[in-house]
Amino acid sequence: MNDSTKDNEGAPAKVSWWRRLTGGLKRTSSALGTAISDLVTKGPLDSAKLDEIEDALIRADLGVTLAQRVTKAISQGRYSQSITADELKAVVATEVTKILEPVAKPLTIGAARPFVILVVGVNGSGKTTTIGKLASTFVAEGRKVVLAAGDTFRAAAIDQLKIWGARAGSRVVASKPGADSAGLAFDALNAARADGADVLIVDTAGRLQNRTELMGELEKMVRVIKKLDASAPHAVLLVLDATVGQNALSQVEAFGKSAGVTGLVMTKLDGTARGGILVAIAEKFALPTHFIGVGEGVDDLAPFAAVDFGKAIAGIE
Ligand SMILES: Nc1nc2c(ncn2[C@@H]2O[C@H](COP(=O)(O)OP(=O)(O)OP(=O)(O)O)[C@@H](O)[C@H]2O)c(=O)[nH]1
Numbered sequence: 001m002n003d004s005t006k007d008n009e010g011a012p013a014k015v016s017w018w019r020r021l022t023g024g025l026k027r028t029s030s031a032l033g034t035a036i037s038d039l040v041t042k043g044p045l046d047s048a049k050l051d052e053i054e055d056a057l058i059r060a061d062l063g064v065t066l067a068q069r070v071t072k073a074i075s076q077g078r079y080s081q082s083i084t085a086d087e088l089k090a091v092v093a094t095e096v097t098k099i100l101e102p103v104a105k106p107l108t109i110g111a112a113r114p115f116v117i118l119v120v121g122v123n124g125s126g127k128t129t130t131i132g133k134l135a136s137t138f139v140a141e142g143r144k145v146v147l148a149a150g151d152t153f154r155a156a157a158i159d160q161l162k163i164w165g166a167r168a169g170s171r172v173v174a175s176k177p178g179a180d181s182a183g184l185a186f187d188a189l190n191a192a193r194a195d196g197a198d199v200l201i202v203d204t205a206g207r208l209q210n211r212t213e214l215m216g217e218l219e220k221m222v223r224v225i226k227k228l229d230a231s232a233p234h235a236v237l238l239v240l241d242a243t244v245g246q247n248a249l250s251q252v253e254a255f256g257k258s259a260g261v262t263g264l265v266m267t268k269l270d271g272t273a274r275g276g277i278l279v280a281i282a283e284k285f286a287l288p289t290h291f292i293g294v295g296e297g298v299d300d301l302a303p304f305a306a307v308d309f310g311k312a313i314a315g316i317e
C-alpha cells in the first residue's frame with residue numbers, strides 16, 4: 001500500500017485509485033475492448049454487427065438495457081455507417097455513466113445521534129474491512145465512532161474488528177463468541193448513546209442470501225435495534241464483492257428484503273474484477289452506491305464516481 005497517498009494530498013491519491021480501479025476492471029474492459037476492436041474492424045455496421053456488439057456488452061455483465069442503449073446510440077447517431085473502436089468505447093463510457101450517475105450518491109450522516117449503520121453481506125465480501133475504513137474516514141472528519149462486533153460467530157471476527165477499531169481510535173463493543181448478535185447490537189447502541197457517539201457501525205456475520213434461518217437472524221437484529229430507536233438503523237449497507245459477477249443481483253434482492261438495504265459498497269475492484277455487474281444492479285434496483293473498495297488498506301475506500309467508473313469499464317485510459 002505504498003502508493004496510497006494521504007487524502008489531503010489530493011491529486012496523487014486520485015491517480016493511485018484510478019490506477020487500481022482501471023487495473024481491477026481490466027478483465028471487464030480488456031475482454032470488452034478486444035471484442036469491440038475485432039467487431040468494428042470487420043465489415044459494415046449492419047444489424048448482425050449490432051447484435052454482436054450487444055452480446056459482447058451482455059457478456060461483460062453490463063445488462064441488457066445498457067447493451068441496447070449503446071446499440072441504439074450508434075445505429076441512430078452519426079456512427080450509423082461506421083465507427084472506430086475508440087468511438088465505440090466512448091459511447092459505452094457515456095451510456096454506463098448515464099446509468100450510474102443517478103445512483104452515485106455519498107453516504108450522508110443524518111441528524112440522528114448516534115447515526116446507526118448496519119453492514120450486511122455474504123461471507124468474505126469485505127464487510128469488516130469496509131467498516132474499518134469507514135471508521136477511520138468518519139473519525140478523520142471529526143466524528144465519534146463506536147463499532148459493534150455483531151459477528152459473534154467467530155472469535156477471529158471480533159479480534160479483526162478490534163484491530164480496525166484501535167487503528168481508528170474507536171471503541172469496539174464486543175461480547176463472547178457465540179453470543180446473540182441481536183443482543184450485542186442492543187448493548188452496543190446503548191453504549192454508543194452513553195458515550196455520546198455520532199456514529200455506530202454494526203458488523204454482522206457473513207451469510208449466504210439463500211440461508212433463510214440466517215437471514216431471519218438479520219431481521220431480528222434490525223427489530224431489536226428498533227426497540228431502542230424506531231428510526232434506526234439509519235443506513236443499511238450491503239457490501240458486494242465485485243468478483244462474484246451475476247450472483248450479486250440475487251444478493252441485492254435477498255438482503256434488500258430481509259435487512260432493508262439502503263445503499264451499496266462494492267469491494268475488490270482492484271482485483272480481477274467483474275465490475276460491470278454494478279451497471280446491471282443500478283438499472284434493476286436503483287439503489288444508491290456510496291463507496292468502492294480498491295484494496296485492503298485503510299485508505300483504499302473511494303467515493304463512487306460514475307464518470308470514472310464508466311471510463312474504466314470501457315477501457316479508456
Ligand atoms: N483486494 C481487496 N481486498 C479486499 C477489499 N475489501 C476487503 N478485502 C479483503 O477481503 C477479505 C475478506 O474481507 P473481510 O472484511 O474480512 O470480509 P467480511 O465480509 O467481513 O467476511 P466475513 O466476516 O467472513 O463474512 C480480506 O482478506 C480483506 O482484506 C478490497 O477492496 N480489495
Ligand SMILES: [Mg+2]
Nearest residue numbers: 127128151157
Ligand atoms: Mg467480517
